[in-house]
Amino acid sequence: MSGEHNWNAATVKNLTAREGNGTCADCRAPDPQWASHTLGIFLCVDCSGIHRNLPEISKVKSLIMDNWDDTQVQFLASHGNIAAKAIYEAHVPVYYYRPKHTDCHVLREQWIRSKYERKEFIKPKGNISNGSKEGNLLKRGRDNGQYLPRKFFLSEIDGTLKYFTKPDAKEPKTVIRIDTVNASFQPVKMKNANGLQITYVKDNKTRNIFVYHNDGQEIVSWFNAIRSAQFSYMQIAFPKASDKEIISRLTRNFLKEGYMEKTGPKQTDGFKKRWFTLDHRRLMYFKDPLLKHSLRQGPNTMPLLYDMIIFTLLRL
Numbered sequence: 001m002s003g004e005h006n007w008n009a010a011t012v013k014n015l016t017a018r019e020g021n022g023t024c025a026d027c028r029a030p031d032p033q034w035a036s037h038t039l040g041i042f043l044c045v046d047c048s049g050i051h052r053n054l055p056e057i058s059k060v061k062s063l064i065m066d067n068w069d070d071t072q073v074q075f076l077a078s079h080g081n082i083a084a085k086a087i088y089e090a091h092v093p094v095y096y097y098r099p100k101h102t103d104c105h106v107l108r109e110q111w112i113r114s115k116y117e118r119k120e121f122i123k124p125k126g127n128i129s130n131g132s133k134e135g136n137l138l139k140r141g142r143d144n145g146q147y148l149p150r151k152f153f154l155s156e157i158d159g160t161l162k163y164f165t166k167p168d169a170k171e172p173k174t175v176i177r178i179d180t181v182n183a184s185f186q187p188v189k190m191k192n193a194n195g196l197q198i199t200y201v202k203d204n205k206t207r208n209i210f211v212y213h214n215d216g217q218e219i220v221s222w223f224n225a226i227r228s229a230q231f232s233y234m235q236i237a238f239p240k241a242s243d244k245e246i247i248s249r250l251t252r253n254f255l256k257e258g259y260m261e262k263t264g265p266k267q268t269d270g271f272k273k274r275w276f277t278l279d280h281r282r283l284m285y286f287k288d289p290l291l292k293h294s295l296r297q298g299p300n301t302m303p304l305l306y307d308m309i310i311f312t313l314l315r316l
């Protein structure tokens, strides 16, 4: 490494002190150690790995380990994260999910591809609604756990998500009210990188369906379409709520999930292993992580029990 390269590497590293460059341009993780010298942005190591797969658009280098020539340093200095955001995130729809560092790979990869490869947010889309969608998803069967193609319809106007068991069926197998839905990516639990869990309430019971699509773009598109339909529904249902308040009530990651031993309701009952799921509103438990129905769910306000269970989960 020559003296000039060392000097440039130090200059590039110093650029992270500028406003906007102190967090990853794509997932907001602090202290980025990488940069794309074709897009002029600073990145965390994980996002730089995704950029590496888009060599036509983005070329990444380590801020510390790589050699930087003068033109690359100047490009990075004259661009940076704030300037890139103004272009590539200029028209991200309000309901659209912006992944965090802790989110799963498919969400982060598709966010990066939608920004820089497909350039989806550079121009406004007008008033075209994105909360309606139809297509096939592979859905996990209740009994044998096999994934089979099912036709899904999302309707923003009806406020429903429906699916059909047979291609020529006139009546849907299930009609799900969009305001009861929570969609959450579950790659580990479902052992599928594009696995999506859709939780909903029907007849006062929490139910789950597990779906995926082989194409990451398609499953993320479904996820955001569900958010869009929910957003429109809530705008009408709660006209006084701000966009920010509504956004906070769209799809949420589960706060905590895991096995615990549970006894009761009778005193003589032995301990059984149950899968507990805690989201912002409910605590539920299931016989199995991929089971369709919850065995029991807590009412909305059980602060003491919630605290106790969170405590136990954190100790596991």
Ligand SMILES: [Zn+2]
Residues within 6 Å of the ligand: 024, 025, 026, 027, 028, 029, 043, 044, 045, 046, 047, 048, 101
């Ligand atoms: Zn990142």
